[in-house]
Each structure stands twice: as C-alpha cells, then as structure tokens.
Amino acid sequence: MRGNVIGFDPDTNTGAISGYDGRRYDFATQDWRGQIRPRHGDVVDFQADGQRGHNIYLIEPEYVPPSFGQLYFSPHGRISRSQYWLRFVLPVALIEIGLSVVAGASVGSGKVVAASIVYILLGVFVIAAFWPNLAVLIKRAHDRDWPWPFILLLCVPLVQFWPLIELGFLRGTIGHNRFGADPVPRQ
Numbered sequence: 001m002r003g004n005v006i007g008f009d010p011d012t013n014t015g016a017i018s019g020y021d022g023r024r025y026d027f028a029t030q031d032w033r034g035q036i037r038p039r040h041g042d043v044v045d046f047q048a049d050g051q052r053g054h055n056i057y058l059i060e061p062e063y064v065p066p067s068f069g070q071l072y073f074s075p076h077g078r079i080s081r082s083q084y085w086l087r088f089v090l091p092v093a094l095i096e097i098g099l100s101v102v103a104g105a106s107v108g109s110g111k112v113v114a115a116s117i118v119y120i121l122l123g124v125f126v127i128a129a130f131w132p133n134l135a136v137l138i139k140r141a142h143d144r145d146w147p148w149p150f151i152l153l154l155c156v157p158l159v160q161f162w163p164l165i166e167l168g169f170l171r172g173t174i175g176h177n178r179f180g181a182d183p184v185p186r187q
Helices: 068-073 081-108 112-128 130-143 148-155 161-169
Strands: 002-009 014-019 024-028 043-049 052-060
Touching (some): 014 052, 024 043, 068 081, 068 130, 081 112, 112 130, 130 148, 130 161, 148 161
Parallel strands (some): 024 052
Antiparallel strands (some): 002 014, 002 043, 014 024, 043 052
C-alpha cells in the first residue's frame, strides 16, 4: 500500500503514515527501509498489519512548500523559479521601487529631510534583505543541484551572467535530488 509520512519523532524513533486508504498507521525505526530519516510528506510504500506499518520503503519525497520563515531565512531545501520570482524578487523589487519613488518625489518637492528618512529606510531594507537574498539564492542553486558556493560566482564580474541565468531562468533538477524533492509538480 502507499501513503505519506505525516510525522516522525527522532527522540522516540516512532512515526505515522497516512495511508492512501484513509487510515493512519504507526511505525518505528526498525520498520523503515530507507537510507535517510523519514520526513513529513515522504511518499512511501509499506505493508499494513492492523494499525501498524512495516517494511516501509521511500518512493520519492513529496515537496512541501516552505513557510514564510523557511523561504526567507533557511538555506535548506529547494524552490522553483516561480517561487523565486513571485515570492521573492517581485515583492522585494516592489518595496525598493516604492521607497525610491517616494524618496525621489520628496526630493522633487523640496522635502530634503523626508527624502533623507526614506533613503535611510531604503538602506535599512537593503541590509535587512541581505540574508533572505542569500537563503533564497542558495535554495535556487539547490534546485539546479548546485552546492551553495555556486552563488559566489555572482561576485565574479566576468562570469556572473551565467549563474544569473542558471538561478533565475533554468528549470531545476527533475525529480528528487540531494537537496530535496522537486518543487515543480509532475504533469
């Protein structure tokens, strides 16, 4: 039977599977036949014995979209191009453009103090967005099956165009890779 891992507690070495038959099955580490630890969302094939699952084999991990905090602050996992553009680039660009327009309008109307405050806010925003930018770029590199140092190529003047194309425009690895499940659902 197939199902999804709905939880695993490494402290007690126990977990639960939601079977495709609509029932819940408990399991222990000795029932798990995978190389990596069970994670929420993993698709598994298992044998059911009452309320217990055994001989559990990992088929392919299921992608669980990152929460707000995971997207912006954790460098672990993968994100798709659409998540990169719509959940990171677009909102950050809108905030930066909005602050720049307000600052420019303040300067144009002679309100230098107001413009200075907005420019300070813009600077604080750029500094605050530094870590989220790194975390998101690392996840995009992971989607392309590159380790995190790949993003350092963005700092090299003659080759920075290549990683920009890789991270922003090319589809990630199809299927599971060493960094997690495929964020693009299969058709």
